[in-house]
Structure formats: structure tokens, C-alpha cells
Amino acid sequence: MDHFPTNWGKPRDEAVDVYSTYPLHSRPRNQVDTFAEGVQHTQQPIVTGTSVLAIKYKDGVMMAADTLASYGSLARFKDISRLHPVGDYTVIGAGGDMSDFQHIQGILDDLIVEEFNEADGNALGPSEIFEVMSQVMYARRSKFNPLWNSLLIGGFKDGKSFLAYVDLLGTTYQSPSIATGYGAYIAIPLLRKVVDGREKDVTEEQARHILEECMKVLYYRDARSLNKYQIAKITKDGIEITDGLSSKTEWAFAESIRGYGAQNQ
Amino acid sequence: MSHYTRTQSQQHPTQRQFNPYTENGGTILAIAGADFSVIAGDTRQSEGYSIQTRYAPKVFKLTDKAVLAVNGFAADGNMFVKKVKQRLEWYRHAHSKDMPLRSIARLIQTMLYAQRFFPYYVYNILGGIEEDGTGAVYSFDPVGSYEREACRAAGSAQSLVQPFLDNQIYFKNQTPVLGTSHPTHLPLRHVVQLVIDSFTSATERHIEVGDGVELYIILARGRGTQGLDSFKDVQELTPHAEGERLFVLRRELKKD
Numbered sequence: 457m458d459h460f461p462t463n464w465g466k467p468r469d470e471a472v473d474v475y476s477t478y479p480l481h482s483r484p485r486n487q488v489d490t491f492a493e494g495v496q497h498t499q500q501p502i503v504t505g506t507s508v509l510a511i512k513y514k515d516g517v518m519m520a521a522d523t524l525a526s527y528g529s530l531a532r533f534k535d536i537s538r539l540h541p542v543g544d545y546t547v548i549g550a551g552g553d554m555s556d557f558q559h560i561q562g563i564l565d566d567l568i569v570e571e572f573n574e575a576d577g578n579a580l581g582p583s584e585i586f587e588v589m590s591q592v593m594y595a596r597r598s599k600f601n602p603l604w605n606s607l608l609i610g611g612f613k614d615g616k617s618f619l620a621y622v623d624l625l626g627t628t629y630q631s632p633s634i635a636t637g638y639g640a641y642i643a644i645p646l647l648r649k650v651v652d653g654r655e656k657d658v659t660e661e662q663a664r665h666i667l668e669e670c671m672k673v674l675y676y677r678d679a680r681s682l683n684k685y686q687i688a689k690i691t692k693d694g695i696e697i698t699d700g701l702s703s704k705t706e707w708a709f710a711e712s713i714r715g716y717g718a719q720n721q
Numbered sequence: 722m723s724h725y726t727r728t729q730s731q732q733h734p735t736q737r738q739f740n741p742y743t744e745n746g747g748t749i750l751a752i753a754g755a756d757f758s759v760i761a762g763d764t765r766q767s768e769g770y771s772i773q774t775r776y777a778p779k780v781f782k783l784t785d786k787a788v789l790a791v792n793g794f795a796a797d798g799n800m801f802v803k804k805v806k807q808r809l810e811w812y813r814h815a816h817s818k819d820m821p822l823r824s825i826a827r828l829i830q831t832m833l834y835a836q837r838f839f840p841y842y843v844y845n846i847l848g849g850i851e852e853d854g855t856g857a858v859y860s861f862d863p864v865g866s867y868e869r870e871a872c873r874a875a876g877s878a879q880s881l882v883q884p885f886l887d888n889q890i891y892f893k894n895q896t897p898v899l900g901t902s903h904p905t906h907l908p909l910r911h912v913v914q915l916v917i918d919s920f921t922s923a924t925e926r927h928i929e930v931g932d933g934v935e936l937y938i939i940l941a942r943g944r945g946t947q948g949l950d951s952f953k954d955v956q957e958l959t960p961h962a963e964g965e966r967l968f969v970l971r972r973e974l975k976k977d
Contacts, residue, residue, distance in 0.1 A: 499739060594796055594800060597739075597796075598741065598839075600739060600741065602739060625741065625742070625743055625794075625796055626796035626800075627745065627768070627773075627794075627795055627796045628795070628796065628799065629766050629773045629774040629777050629795075630774060630776075631773070631774040631775070631776075634774075641771070644771075652775075
């Protein structure tokens with residue numbers, strides 16, 4: 457339907473012009489139709505984060521992610537925190553599109569403020585944050601406008617550990633050890649060997665050690681990773697997120713590798 | 722009407738489409754007896770070659786006499802179960818009773834068909850006890866076509882399990898001994914054994930099936946627990962013995 461009467465054409469009888477379209481001949485016509493190409497949705501991630509790892513252990517949940525935000529294969533931003541505290545009991549870690557993640561941080565920070573303003577003595581725990589995020593992610597995928605992330609939600613409240621995954625499709629699951637991205641292929645076998653079935657026995661030292669080990673392996677094998685990472689710990693004492701850590705790496709073996717690229721022999 | 726030529730920006734756009742679906746593996750299965758119903762599903766959730774978790778339930782208690790198994794795209798499945806449960810709660814508030822099984826079946830068909838042009842990518846199997854006290858199984862396709870059956874398998878190992886069931890439940894390709902006939906209904910103990918065997922076999926031959934199996938067993942009003950007593954670790958979910966009774970039976974499956 458064209459809502460501009462002047463576009464309806466000249467009246468047949470120029471003496472009678474009930475819509476007074478004549479002699480108004482400047483007809484509004486949008487030269488560019490804003491919606492001709494359809495509403496633009498995120499079709500692909502642009503600035504991306506790689507794996508996030510998380511495990512349950514004796515005292516709570518521990519989560520690790522490096523601080524790199526890549527622009528394709530370019531290591532674009534090298535000090536972006538991908539672990540974000542939400543309230544006093546939860547940490548959310550993200551892989552995938554970092555601008556979508558920062559939008560999610562905004563949503564969750566607003567949510568915490570709204571909940572605080574209720575002043576009813578209730579605080580949102582990790583399971584509630586997870587429920588919100590799974591509904592947000594599923595709703596966005598159902599509008600064909602996904603938030604292009606894989607999220608880990610870890611926390612500790614009322615004596616219980618919580619660890620769950622949600623992604624751009626709204627797919628969810630819980631497990632004692634979860635990893636996103638390349639970590640799902642490389643770190644999960646290492647983590648499951650240590651953690652699964654022993655969540656209640658793994659000490660803080662063991663938990664930290666296996667995560668550091670996995671971050672090192674990922675740095676060796678994942679070309680979109682960085683040797684600068686953070687570890688978050690969520691226990692009864694609250695949330696602790698470290699500054700940038702790095703693994704000791706060994707590259708001497710590279711000297712003896714033959715068969716790839718230029719060599720003088 | 723279109724009395725102007727399309728400019729460059731008004732040409733039809735080419736769109737690379739975001740795929741809102743994935744497939745999360747697993748298998749579900751239900752068998753109806755004369756006065757009981759068994760609904761089961763494995764607990765593995767996977768995507769591609771990765772096992773996401775070894776415990777993600779696919780079988781859900783709806784009422785004391787209705788259990789729903791969902792299989793396919795897990796996110797759709799969870800959302801669908803959530804919405805069915807919500808509709809059943811509204812029914813309970815409106816009518817002070819649980820919705821009858823055949824009505825739940827029709828409700829599910831309506832809810833699935835409502836999404837005909839953006840379907841829930843989920844195969845549903847509903848099991849339970851009808852108002853006449855018979856065991857029943859209803860199976861659905863993703864857009865709501867449904868029928869009442871005696872047994873049904875769905876999911877990634879459907880093609881492995883359903884022929885086995887056709888043979889063992891419907892006695893397809895079996896000829897009875899002269900002068901005898903095949904039983905129309907199998908005893909509970911036998912059915913539970915068939916279900917567990919189906920899942921151990923599917924685990925052997927299908928990579929997306931494994932980790933664990935959950936069986937929900939619903940007994941008709943007034944039926945004793947005969948046939949169930951020989952199984953260890955059967956957990957009752959209904960608080961009292963009058964009315965239909967609901968039990969869960971969990972078994973480990975191979976995790977490789």
C-alpha cells in the first residue's frame with residue numbers, strides 16, 4: 457500500500473480533486489529503500505574469542521580463557537577479558553563474537569541492578585543466570601538474529617557448584633567439565649580424565665594445574681590463541697579472577713622439525 | 722502498480738542463511754502393555770563427533786500417568802517440553818485434575834502444527850495410561866502427525882531398534898507353533914528386558930547412543946508391581962500407591 461496520496465496519480469477530473477493531489481507534483485519517493493536488503497542480522501562473527509574451559513572441583517568451579525580477541529587471523533585485541541562476573545556468585549565466560557558478548561554483559565549487568573533494586577533479600581545465583589541466558593539465546597536464534605557466542609556459566613551458591621553451557625542455537629547442557637571451541641576437541645579429553653566422577657575430590661591445586669596444562673596445550677595447537685589467560689575461581693568465598701597469566705613454553709623442538717617450509721638441508 | 726524501475730539497492734538480496742537447527746543424537750523408545758507403559762531414552766547429548774554431556778535427560782514426567790520423550794534438536798526439545806508442562810499446569814488450575822492422556826496427545830499435535838512453518842525439530846513419543854486403564858503410546862512427527870501404537874522407537878538408532886521391536890513385539894516374520902498363537906500383550910518384566918537390550922544393542926552399533934538409559938514405567942490404577950520386583954534400584958516417583966504409579970529405572974550404558 458502506498459500511503460502517499462500524491463503518488464496515486466492525477467484526478468481524472470481536474471476540477472474535482474477530493475484528495476487535493478493536484479497541482480502538488482513533488483511526489484515523495486524513497487530513492488533508497490532501507491529494508492530492500494532485509495533487516496541486517498549477525499550472519500557471521502567478526503571479532504572473536506576462542507576456547508573457554510571450566511571444571512567443577514572440591515570447593516566450587518574454576519574457569520579459564522585467554523585474553524585475545526581476533527579479527528579473522530589477525531590477533532587484533534590482546535587484552536580483552538572474556539571472563540565476566542555477574543553478581544556475587546556467577547562468572548560467565550564467552551567464545552565467539554566479542555561485541556555480542558559485550559552486549560550480553562550489558563544485559564546481565566542491568567539484570568543484576570534490577571534485581572538489587574528489589575531489595576527483597578534474594579540474589580540471582582548461577583542457575584538463574586543460566587536460565588535467563590538460555591532463554592535469551594534461544595529467543596534470538598528463533599528470530600534468526602543470533603548472539604554468536606558459546607557461553608559457559610559457572611558459579612557456587614548455597615553450597616552447590618553449577619556449571620552449564622549455552623550457545624547461539626540455544627543448545628544447553630550441564631557437565632562436570634565443559635570446554636567451548638577448540639577446547640571441546642583438545643582440552644575435554646584431558647579434563648574428563650582428571651575431573652569426571654571426581655568433582656568432589658579434586659583440590660584447588662589440582663584444578664588450577666589441569667587448567668594451566670590445558671591452556672598450554674591449546675596455545676601450542678590453537679592458532680587463534682594467546683599465551684595470556686585468566687583463571688576465575690568461584691567458591692563459598694566469592695569470585696576471584698586472576699590478572700593475565702602465562703604458561704612456560706618450550707620451542708627448542710621446533711629447530712629439529714623438517715619437512716615444512718624453507719630449510720637449508 | 723509497480724510503475725518505477727528497481728534501483729540497484731531494490732534488487733532482491735542474496736542472503737547467506739543462518740541455520741537455526743542442529744541434531745543432538747540419542748534415541749528414545751516406548752512400549753505399551755495391557756495395563757502398563759514403558760518410556761525410555763538414553764542420556765547422551767552430542768553434536769557431530771563430540772559428546773557434549775553424558776547426562777541430559779530426554780524423558781520427562783508430565784503427570785502421574787503421562788511421560789513424554791523428546792528427541793532431535795535438544796534446544797527445541799527442552800522448549801517444547803517446557804511449553805507442554807505449562808499448558809498442563811493451566812489445565813490443572815482450570816479443571817482441578819490432570820489432563821487425560823489422549824487429550825495431551827491432541828494438545829501436542831496442535832502445539833507442533835502451530836509451528837508448521839518454523840517447526841520444532843523434535844520427534845515426540847508420549848506414553849502413559851488411558852482413562853480406560855490401558856497402556857498407551859502415541860508417536861508424533863515434528864509437525865504433529867500422530868497415531869496411537871503399541872510400540873515405537875525414534876531418534877538416531879530408530880533404524881536399528883524399530884525392526885527389532887517389530888519382530889519381538891508384533892512377532893513380524895515369526896510363525897507360531899502349530900495350534901498356538903502369539904500373545905497380544907507381553908508381560909512387564911519381558912518388556913523392560915527388551916527395552917534395556919534394545920539400548921545396549923543400539924549403543925554397540927550407533928556412536929550417538931550410550932552413557933546411560935532412563936526407563937519410566939507407568940502402572941495402571943490398582944495394578945500390582947509384579948514384573949518390576951526383579952529389578953534393582955527401581956525408584957518410585959508417585960507419593961502414594963492409589964492411582965497410577967510411576968517408576969524410574971536407570972542403567973549405565975557403555976561410554977565409548
